[in-house]
Amino acid sequence: MNTYSATEKSSFSKIYLVYFPKLVRFAREYVISTEDAENIVQDIFMYLWEHRDMLDSLTNTNAFLFTLTKNRCIDFYRQKTRIDSQKESLDNLQDRELKLKIEALMQFDENIFTEKEVEDLLTRAIEHLPEKCRQVFILSRMNGLKHEEIAGQLNISVHTVQNHIVTAIRKLKVELKDYLPLFIFII
Amino acid sequence: MNEQLYKYFLGELSDTDKKELLNRIESNPEDKAEFIRIQNTITISKLGEQNGDNEWASRKKKELETRINRKQVRKLYINLAKYAAVVAILLVNIWLLTDKFIPQEKVPLYTKIEVPKGQRIYMTLQDGTEAWLSPRSVIKIPNEFSDKERSVELDGEGFFSVTKDPRRPFIVKTRDYNIKVLGTRFNVFAYSQSDRFETNLVEGSVQVTNNNRPQENIILKPDEMVSLSNGKLLKSNVSFNNEEYLESGIFYFSNKKFSETLDYLTLWYNVKFDIKPSARINQYTSGKFRQSDDIERILKALQGVHHFQYKMKNNEEIEIF
Numbered sequence: 001m002n003t004y005s006a007t008e009k010s011s012f013s014k015i016y017l018v019y020f021p022k023l024v025r026f027a028r029e030y031v032i033s034t035e036d037a038e039n040i041v042q043d044i045f046m047y048l049w050e051h052r053d054m055l056d057s058l059t060n061t062n063a064f065l066f067t068l069t070k071n072r073c074i075d076f077y078r079q080k081t082r083i084d085s086q087k088e089s090l091d092n093l094q095d096r097e098l099k100l101k102i103e104a105l106m107q108f109d110e111n112i113f114t115e116k117e118v119e120d121l122l123t124r125a126i127e128h129l130p131e132k133c134r135q136v137f138i139l140s141r142m143n144g145l146k147h148e149e150i151a152g153q154l155n156i157s158v159h160t161v162q163n164h165i166v167t168a169i170r171k172l173k174v175e176l177k178d179y180l181p182l183f184i185f186i187i
Numbered sequence: 188m189n190e191q192l193y194k195y196f197l198g199e200l201s202d203t204d205k206k207e208l209l210n211r212i213e214s215n216p217e218d219k220a221e222f223i224r225i226q227n228t229i230t231i232s233k234l235g236e237q238n239g240d241n242e243w244a245s246r247k248k249k250e251l252e253t254r255i256n257r258k259q260v261r262k263l264y265i266n267l268a269k270y271a272a273v274v275a276i277l278l279v280n281i282w283l284l285t286d287k288f289i290p291q292e293k294v295p296l297y298t299k300i301e302v303p304k305g306q307r308i309y310m311t312l313q314d315g316t317e318a319w320l321s322p323r324s325v326i327k328i329p330n331e332f333s334d335k336e337r338s339v340e341l342d343g344e345g346f347f348s349v350t351k352d353p354r355r356p357f358i359v360k361t362r363d364y365n366i367k368v369l370g371t372r373f374n375v376f377a378y379s380q381s382d383r384f385e386t387n388l389v390e391g392s393v394q395v396t397n398n399n400r401p402q403e404n405i406i407l408k409p410d411e412m413v414s415l416s417n418g419k420l421l422k423s424n425v426s427f428n429n430e431e432y433l434e435s436g437i438f439y440f441s442n443k444k445f446s447e448t449l450d451y452l453t454l455w456y457n458v459k460f461d462i463k464p465s466a467r468i469n470q471y472t473s474g475k476f477r478q479s480d481d482i483e484r485i486l487k488a489l490q491g492v493h494h495f496q497y498k499m500k501n502n503e504e505i506e507i508f
Contacts, residue, residue: 013248016244016248016251017241017244017245017248018244020240020243020244020247020248021236021237021240021243021244022234022235022236022240025230025233025234025237026230026233026234029226029229029230029233030230038247042247042250042251042254045251046251046254046255046258049251049255093202093205093206093209096209096213097205097209100209100212100213100219100222101226103219103223104222104223104226104227107223107227108227108230109227112231118231118234118235119234119235119236121231122231122232122234122235137232141232141233141235141237142235142236142237142238143237143238144237144238144239147197162197162199165197166193166197168232169193169196169225169228169229169232172228172231172232173224173225173228176227176228176231179227179231180223180224180227180228181220181223181224182220183216183217183220
C-alpha cells in the first residue's frame with residue numbers, strides 16, 4: 001500500500017517540519033482562530049502529499065507554500081461567509097474584524113517571499129533595534145513568549161513590554177515599506 | 188489614531204472601543220491602509236522560527252500521517268469498488284452485445300402480397316430473384332433477407348427464377364413443404380385450399396422437405412417434378428411447359444383431366460363448381476386459355492375442347508353439366 005519512496009517521504013517530512021508552524025502563524029493572523037488556521041494548513045499538506053511528485057520541481061518552495069496558504073485562507077473566508085450569510089449575524093464584531101483581516105491578507109504582497117529571505121530580513125531589522133527593545137522582541141518573536149512572561153522575565157511591566165513591541169513593529173514597518181500598501185483602493 | 192490601532196493588535200481594546208475603531212477604518216481609506224500595513228508587518232514579524240516549533244510540527248505531522256493512512260485504506264476500497272463496477276459493466280455489455288449480435292432470428296418485418304382473383308403478378312425480390320404469381324396466391328416476403336437464408340412463404344402458385352447465392356439458400360415455405368434451392372428456375376403449386384402440391388424444376392436443383400417429417404425429402408433434377416399422391420411425395424419425369432404461360436398469361440393444358448382444369452379455375456377465380464355426372468370430368472383434354480379473361484369467357488373457350496354445359500347460379504357458384 002505504501003508505494004512512496006523513502007526519499008520522497010523524508011523531503012516531504014522536512015518541508016512539513018519547517019513550514020507547518022510558520023504557515024499556521026501566517027494563517028492565524030487572518031483567520032483569527034488557531035484551530036481554523038491549523039486545519040487550513042493541514043489540508044494544504046494533505047494536498048501536497050497527494051501531489052508530492054511536484055515538490056521537487058518547485059523553484060521556490062517558500063513562496064509557493066505561503067501563496068498557497070494565502071489563497072486557501074481567502075477561500076476559507078469566502079466559504080465561511082457564504083455559510084454565515086444564510087444565518088443572520090452579519091453585523092457582529094467578529095465578522096467585521098475577519099472581513100478587515102481578509103482585506104489585509106488580499107493586500108499581502110507575496111513578492112517578499114521571492115525577493116527576500118524573511119528570516120534574514122527579520123534578523124537585520126532586529127539588529128537595528130535599541131537594546132531593551134531588541135531583547136523584548138527576540139523573546140516575543142523567537143522564543144514565542146507571551147507579554148506577561150517577558151515582563152516577568154525581564155522584571156518590567158507588561159505595558160513597557162507592549163511599548164517595546166510597538167516600537168519594533170513601527171521600525172519593521174519602515175523596513176518593509178516596499179511590500180506594504182501605500183494607499184487602499186476601493187476593494 | 189495610531190495608538191488605538193496598536194492597542195487593537197496588542198489586544199487591549201474593549202468591544203466598544205473596537206467597534207469605534209472598526210467604524211473609522213471602514214469609512215476612512217487611509218486608516219484602513221495603516222491597519223493593513225501594521226497587520227502585515229506583524230504577520231511578517233512572526234514568520235521566523237520559534238522555540239517549540241519542532242515539537243508542535245512533529246505532533247501535527249503524526250496526525251496527518253494517520254489521516255493519510257486512513258485515506259489510503261479508503262482509496263483502496265474505493266478502487267476495489269471501481270474495479271468491481273468496471274467488471275460488472277463489462278459483463279452487462281457482453282451480455283447486451285451477445286444478445287444483439289449473436290445471430291438469432293429477430294422478429295422480421297414482412298411484406299404480404301395477395302394476388303387478386305384472375306390476376307397475375309410479376310415481381311422482383313431484393314436479391315434479384317424473379318417471381319410470377321398465379322391468381323389468388325399469397326406471398327410473404329421479409330423486408331430484409333437474413334444472412335443465412337432467403338425465405339419466403341407462399342400460399343398458392345409461383346414460378347421462381349432464383350438468383351444464385353450459394354451462401355444463402357432460397358427457401359419457399361408452403362403449408363406442408365419447404366422447397367430449398369440455391370439458384371434455379373422452378374414452379375411451386377401449393378394452395379392451402381387445395382390438397383394438390385407440385386413442384387416442377389426447370390433448371391438447377393431443389394430439395395423438397397416435409398415440414399412435419401423433415402426426414403422426408405426429395406431432391407429434384409431438371410425436368411422432374413414432385414407431386415403429392417395419396418399423402419406421399421412422388422417424383423416423376425415431366426417437362427414443365429407452362430413457362431410461357433407464366434410469362435404471357437396464356438395457360439396451356441395438354442392431356443389433362445377436365446377436373447384438373449376446373450380445379451385451377453376454382454383456385455384462380457374463387458368459384459365453386461357444382462358438377463353433375465353428365466359433365467364427364469374425368470375425360471382428358473388439351474387446350475389453352477387466357478388467364479386474364481373472366482370466368483365465363485374461359486368456360487366458353489373450354490366448351491370448344493370439351494363437351495359440357497354451364498349455368499351461373501351466382502357469382503361464386505357454377506353448375507357444370
